[in-house]
Amino acid sequence: MSTATVLVPHEMLTRYTRDVLAKLGMPETDAAYAADCLVQTTLWGIDSHGIIRLLIYSERLGNGALKISPAIRTIKEFGATALMDGDACLGYIGAREAMKKAISLAKQHGIGSVLMRNSNHFGAAGIYAREAAKEGMIALVMSNTPVNMAAPGSKGPVLGNHPIAFAAPLFDDHPMVFDTCMSEVAGGKLLVAKEKGEKIPFGWAVDKDGNPTDDPAAGLAGAFLPLAGHKGYCFALMEEVLTGLLSHGVFLGDIGHLFKQPKETCHISHHMLVMNPLALMEEKEWTASMREMRNRIKETPMRDAGAKLIFPGEIEEMCEAKRKKEGIPMTATLFESLNKVGEPFGLAMKLNG
Template identity: 35%
Template sequence: MNISPDKIRHFSNQLLMKVDVPQEEAEIITEVLLEADLREIHSHGFLRLPIYIERIQKGMITNKVDINVEQENPVLALLDGNYGAGQVVAYKAMEKSIEKAEESGIGLVAVKNSNHFGITAYYSLMAAKKDKIGIVISNVSPLMPAIGGAEKVIGNNPISIAAPSTEGDPIVLDMALSNTAFGKVLFAKEKNQSIPEDWGVDAKGLPTTDPDDVINGGFLSPVGGPKGFGLALMAEILTGVLSGGHFSKMIPSMYDLNQKQSISHFMLTIDIKQLVPLEIYYSGIKQLVSYIKNSKKAAGTDQIYLPGEIEFLKEKKNLEAGVPMEEQTFHNLNELAKNLGVEGLNV
């Protein structure tokens, strides 16, 4: 089913305000979730709203953000998110990173004690929309073993880099560092299919093609083997370790309703024009895009896409067609609305 963006926007804001989230903050959380569903990254869209609200109700996410600036100079800042909603803390941290870049050419903001912030591209794109390059990293609770390990010690920590372009939308890489999403393993099991050997390992840490082995005590594997593991480890250092926050096994799952999560973020903005004139940057982008887009295609390929391009195409389509939503997500949201005394969502 498809739901009009305005309808779901209003509905989500009402639900969040019902659990005492201030309107301005509810609107930020809603926009990040909406952007995920419009881009068809449904794993990080309104499907997550019930768990966020449950965590707010249990006091695991504070309902009003109260950021403490612990350290600051013209190019960097360290923020304590005080367990506020990840979307709001990250949004405000990115605003600060952009402000610093505007003043000093570069702005690095490290954040500790935040929460799950949804799609990483939302924040890197804030910089790209202002002629700047944005680099955003977050850690998450551990999901993957080390190479040769058989215990979860590292998150599939997402990284996004967004670069402005005059050749269309910004070029935005937005990726988790596991080879695949857990949802895809569940999907393979449902369809009775085997999975590629590099998707996951069994409980003993050994490669498997049986989705059941990954689901029952096994683990997702890092993208690109040791290289992805190395990137995920460095992401953990740039977020949790660098901010003096939590990392690896210190971070409980967001589905553990009895513990605060304490997620850390890294937000870096580069003001291009303070390094090279924008004309030079944009003429380089134009040339690079032309090399890539006009390169010889493999047999059977009609079009070559840039990172983020497919998601932008989906977003444009869905802004017209409405936000695509699974029956189950629709049902769960309406159950939540009933419990909170908010008018239900209708198609």
């Protein structure tokens, strides 16, 4: 395994990913959208859910677990709520459609709540929350995941480490974005550590017998640990209610696993909850409050001289600026694996020098 790092220009990575997805049969606009999502997530520094996922998505698009041209449809609508069916779509495409509908409902009613069932892994929840913020909306984005997380005292995994993202707009400025999940860290961080041949800190996961481990492979075969003990477990259960149960979809152990069942659709549910702050006040009043809150946070006295409290979303914006300038760092092994995906179509990325 090569641990050498290469720097990949984001434009080349986006073009390559879009072309691979289009060659796999995805409609051009969907291929371009999914490529943008994968590379944008990597630009933010969320490597666990960025371009590394092209490997599994391309396998699943190729074997039919994900439909390349799904018939996504609205099943029910009532007031500001809607229920959609993703028809075994790639999660990015289902989530894009659900978010579009939630934004449109929030523009009409002040709030929009859209459930989607029969979708698949949608990557970083923050993608869609930021899309709502771009439209001047507050968003809470939730999704369920297959069972992969322990609960306090459980022998094995009990429920999913469901992702959740919150975004609040600042109109002409960067939004506040908190994009996380219910386990101590996202499972993708174990994947990245495994790919780099690194150990993980104790406290992230337990092995298949429930013992603490610092081996990412053993953690992936065992269970992730919930954030803050019973709190993470109960928040995750709450999220399961607001996704799998409220969409009248499947939940807990009935959700398919991205890696363990690569030939099957996962039947994942998403929930896009969008609120329009301008339904309640003027834009200048909203932005004044948001700015004041952010300024007060940034002015917090810190123990270490020169340190500043971080506002949620800032780390990702700084990483994006750096990676756009310098290129996206990845192991040579990952770069080669990505190129293997395009090989059957005669596609390849080439690095200068």
